[in-house]
Amino acid sequence: MAVLPIALARISLTSPIFLIPTIIAVLWILTYPTIYFISNHKVSSDFEFHFEAVFGLYFVAWISSLGIFAQQASWLSIPATIFLSLAELIMLAIPVAQLIYYALYKACINENGMEMIQETHYNEIIEYIKSMPLLLNITVIISSIILATAITYANYNELKVTAPLDTISLSIVAIIAIFLSSYLWKKKHGVFIRTAIVEFYLDVKEYLATNLQYTQNMQERISKLQVTTLDKSTKPHTILLIIGESESRDYMKAFNKDYPLETTPWLSEMEQSKNFILFPNAFSIGANTVLAVSNALTESNQYNDKKFYESCSIIDIAHATGYKVHWYSNQGHLGSADTPVTLIANTADVAKWTKQELNQVQYDESLLPYLQELDPTQNNFLVVHLKGSHFNFSNCYPRNFTKFGTPGKYELEANYANSIAYTDSVLEQIFNYAKDNLNMQAMVYFSDHATVPDKRRSPNFEGLASVRIPFFTYFTVH
Template sequence: MNQKYKFIILWMFPLFTSLVLQGLSFGWNRVVLGNALENFFTLLILLSILLLLTAKIRRIIQYLFYVLWTLSCLIETIYYYIFKANLSASSIYILLETNLAESKEFFEFYFNPSILIMVIGYLIFIILFFANGIALNIDVSNFKRKLLPFFTLILSVVFLLKTGYIQYNFAFLTLRSIKEYIIEYKEIDSFNIDKSIVDIKGFSFNDNLEKATFVLILGESTTRSRLSLYGYSRNTTPYLKSIQSNLKVYDDVISPNAFTIGSLRKVLTLNGLSDMNDFSIIQLMNQAGFKTFWISNQRPIGEYESLVTKIASASDVYQIKNTALDGSITPHDEVLIPLFEKALDDDAPLKFVVLHPLGTHMKYSDRYPESFQKFKGESPSNFKNVRAQQLSNDYDNAILYYDHFIEQIHKKLQVLEEPSYMIYFSDHGEEVFTDIDFAGHMDDNPTKSMYEIPFFLWTNSKFKNSKPLTSNLKSPYSVQYFMHSFSDLNKIKFEGFDSTKSIFSEDFRPHKRIIANDIDYDLYFENTSQNN
């Protein structure tokens, strides 16, 4: 075979293989076809650059280009295969916020023989390319012959930019995301979100409490439809069901994003860190004179701080119990109980404790001890394949254990004599083979289960007497407005407080619920259900 054709065929292998695999796994739609066009013009750009180089440099650089080209096609294809969506900037942003232990869990959770075959196949392409050692031997030494690759390069770049197909390009998305990530974290540093006290304009604390203990439990990846408290067919929350009459259980609450950082940025601060006067719930309670505790089973990224760790570090006491080495199995959430007991025993008269357990995060089977492996066999999942059944059972068992964890927290609060409350909600939901044949969460392919979260409040009699609450149990609500509800619950006011956004207020009015930054949740899923 002519060496030129052999060279071109080797370069085209990854492109056509990706097109076929993405089409088979994701469907032959405009996204897959758009990505194929992007890949084709990216290939033209790479080959044009090679042709503009001298023959000697070209022979070396072609190997680097081919490896990067093949690996980018592989990564895109695996992403399409797993998530049934195109790779996005938010996906890479999440990756940058992920520690090595979570990365290992992600790999174990999604890895299967099909992905292994893909990896081997693309590696074979690279081996074949290196084994053949073919160079692109086209003579473009004179000016006229350089015009064709030069204009091909320019036109390909213009095409990708003008059509918007560049949004599918892995290299472009990665570089843009890293740039935005660095800029954003420089901005976050300027907000002083990790400082204990900041200037909260118009702050007032309208209470004469002498002693109080308030607790917020931040859940992780828990969708409300899998709690028997919300009517699920399996008894996954026996304790919460047993105390249901003493809880305010809110039926229609969602999270603003389907990933932790995106959600908690909006939930734990007033304006999602969109202006310099923003502040967090920790800083709010510090200003009110509470001793604040943040007790976490979520391991930080490493040498870098995430947004959540910066918010947490403003606490008077910040403790991370999860010290597992990268790659180790993380401890179960009950390791937080001794630290919680220590916080309760603290001499401070006013205490606010945030518990941040792992909950039902990703590798569900690692979230509970063997003694909680109650649910086996056929699950109520809408999908009956082996993976769907296994992960559904694991998820239900994780929720059962989570119920046990909350039970231990609640029972320790019940014996307190001072005004106390326990409020719980999850950072986001989780798709577990309910709406689609998939387990996980992502903004790029939203389902209701990824946003629907449990939200409930327990108060003791002394707190009830000091703070009457309006129920609004059936009202649609997004925890994007949680700062207003939280402030209202604690009788705190500040400049910008809006009682119509407090689910606990008689002034409450439903506000537009935005998910994934720009989607109207209620309109989107109303239209989706009509189309189905």
């Protein structure tokens, strides 16, 4: 079927109607299976069956048959050129994206990678692009424009030439075009949706959709929740939970005395106080924010089979014990349908995110004014979600705060150390304000996960260094 349309029309194999979709088909047929084999053959001989090869062959027949049909009437040349060129460019982009993913992470894309992509905020995409060399960005843009122009031009030159077919041949080509237009793209059991990359996308999309049930099931969860209050004090107070980002205790002087840079002067001083407890052996459940925070804040974890959307959260517990819950975040509001972390946050009495502007960096100190909204005459449970040491590290602290390396210079470990030192400073300011103004009774801090600054972050687990997190607590002494 792949070659029957061009055989009936007696079209040359070098014709863009056949050559362009064939190149794209070869990429589809080879890219995912090859990368999957390279990534997994040492640990597993099992291979799931996907439809990349089938899709590639049928894509050639589909484009060719549509192109041949368009050649029968000159008025179809322009709309057919636009449609076929767009279809080819979109289908070309998918295997190319997989190749880029492999080049970045040295691994085949899987559900974890697809989840990371779908949950990525547009500001993180812009941040990542800005971190790349300017020359590379310009080259990619210019190359993409040239490629799109070349495909469109080649298609137009071929399709504007009228090449009438005999009735029987044209009928067969039309049948193939109609059949493949349905069989390739239908929503259920179509070939396209049975390719690996699309299956991953749809599986993750379905997973994220089920998280919406978290909000819908909230009343039922809370009705079954039984909480015993240990502290019988009637004095209004505040309990403070601060969530860091990508901070590794290996680079924090308070936790790692052998680290040469003093990245935590405030915490190192507070460590001497009997009110502070530092936990030197804390680990995150995983190396991405959504997995780590959603498990940290709910009863769902790696030891049970409880679904996230069925699990009570620490916010539910705070509500059950009479606390007014405030959630302030510098992570960017992704929307209630996008991430479990946002779903948890939206159950707070007050949930606010710092204003995320394109091309404008928002430092964690911008969260400090929000603390003034809390009423010290009532019981408050306050969650502060920091940007912390999120890549790009140099954008996590003001340039005038630079303590290590050269201000404005791209130096991964120095930038990372500066971001940790800045977080230490922000923690000090939050702590002092809450202690002086909010009758703070307890403070808990942990990072969602860790990172290794000079190693590209991967959606796959790559060792304990990516989950070795700081965790400390503060309690007042009565």
